[in-house]
């Protein structure tokens with residue numbers, strides 16, 4: 328039975344580079360029960376073979392940053408992250424080239440480094456490593472667009488005292504399918520800021536996870552999604568606190584509109600016995616703008632130590648508040664504009680957190696376009 | 701010269717009859733006080749006129765200069781010149797006061813105000829009501845104290861300059877200083893133009909600052925007695941007991 332409740336710490340135990348170590352999902356497993364497997368077009372059972380246009384990776388790098396395209400045998404690949412599910416292992420088993428971005432020790436990248444992933448149709452598997460050596464600082468953008476059936480793994484290695492800010496934009500064409508793991512490994516006193524924006528694609532399943540190798544790590548994971556009719560956008564977060572005195576904060580917000588618009592948000596946080604002094608909070612909010620849309624939101628917090636600095640979670644899914652709309656309309660503001668103001672307000676504080684101004688404007692424009700359409 | 705005419709208004713909430721035939725005419729230049737005990741239906745009257753979706757009109761009319769407001773949407777009523785200062789202003793997360801006010805002024809005037817002019821008006825309005833300028837950047841009503849919310853309602857009143865203003869317990873929860881500041885705002889609004897005011901209140905306190913021309917006693921969902929300012933003095937002395945017994 329896949330639906331029984333197991334403690335989180337056992338749920339996330341399995342890790343292997345070999346897809347054969349994972350059963351082909353049936354949809355009954357806890358980690359697959361929300362995902363419409365038929366729409367994965369074979370990513371999950373090994374039948375989707377790389378073909379067609381694939382996904383082209385282009386990088387516009389800051390001058391302080393080193394960008395390499397490497398083969399499977401490169402020492403830096405697969406160091407921080409071992410695949411934790413079937414598709415992730417499948418992607419790891421078959422990708423041909425990996426992109427490795429290195430920010431040398433103490434280097435401060437003067438401009439954002441932008442990796443653009445452009446789907447040209449067909450099936451593709453990928454791997455990316457973003458490595459910040461000790462005390463380095465960088466802003467990295469992962470920009471996904473075009474059409475593809477794509478599975479990949481991204482490793483963020485944030486060295487001691489380093490600061491990495493990442494924006495990952497899933498702005499795919501309507502028919503794209505993307506299944507991805509983003510794993511961040513934080514060293515001593517490392518800072519990680521992730522901003523995920525998922526707008527386009529038929530099915531996107533993104534699993535951001537964070538682990539700590541030393542005390543003092545600080546992770547902020549922010550996400551925003553806008554789900555239209557027929558789309559399945561799934562975000563599965565895992566923060567594994569296994570070191571003392573680390574911090575994590577997860578805030579994901581989504582709006583849904585249209586028939587069969589489906590959002591899934593899973594927020595798992597484990598605070599292990601060793602992780603004394605952990606401070607963590609996770610929040611998910613969904614705004615259901617029409618009938619026929621569905622949001623599944625499951626926060627899970629497992630605390631195995633008695634000594635936490637703070638631990639909490641909250642999840643709420645609801646409709647636009649009639650009282651908000653009434654108040655604005657009672658001041659003459661027409662309904663459509665009142666609705667836009669409230670939705671913009673719902674997202675606004677999040678969007679302000681995007682580091683790169685160009686991107687902030689692009690995301691704002693995208694959200695505006697979603698609201699208008 | 702604007703006129704608000706409420707004719708035999710009947711309103712239900714969740715199938716419960718609340719207003720049982722309210723008749724009242726407010727002309728520009730007049731201030732009417734509606735006074736009544738808690739639960740008598742005063743807010744129901746205010747919300748029904750403004751068009752709150754929870755309140756079902758089961759009979760009657762509300763005419764503003766001959767136009768039946770009940771046929772219009774909430775925003776259309778406001779643009780037609782109606783304003784409701786709410787008893788419990790709603791908190792709207794993520795929408796800043798300045799953004800909200802600019803949107804409201806634009807909607808009501810039918811064109812966007814010049815930015816500099818708007819900024820000047822806003823600052824003057826906030827100064828007059830002793831509102832900290834930092835409020836412009838705050839989220840609408842979020843974390844405002846009771847008094848701050850009420851000042852902010854009157855700020856909107858002064859910026860939007862409606863033809864008819866319905867003020868629902870704008871005085872409740874205010875300390876003496878705040879009551880004075882808010883009353884001065886209402887009086888500025890009254891002095892500024894040909895406007896009618898319907899002042900809903902439970903207590904006579906505010907009527908010492910904002911002098912009504914007419915006083916209506918509200919009980920059991922209708923007006924049960926009418927008179928001049930002297931009626932307020934009588935209520936002050938005797939309370940509502942006589943009316944609540946009669947309407948029960």
Ligand SMILES: Nc1ncnc2c1ncn2[C@@H]1O[C@H](COP(=O)(O)OP(=O)(O)O)[C@@H](O)[C@H]1O
Pocket residue numbers: 713714718736737738739740741742743744745754
């Ligand atoms: N939104 C509502 N839902 C249910 N009952 C309501 C609602 N608004 C008002 N009522 C009921 O209508 C009656 C009148 O309430 P209200 O108009 O708020 O009175 P007042 O403002 O005079 O205190 C009360 O019995 C109240 O319980």
Ligand SMILES: [Mg+2]
Pocket residue numbers: 742743744787868869
């Ligand atoms: Mg009331």
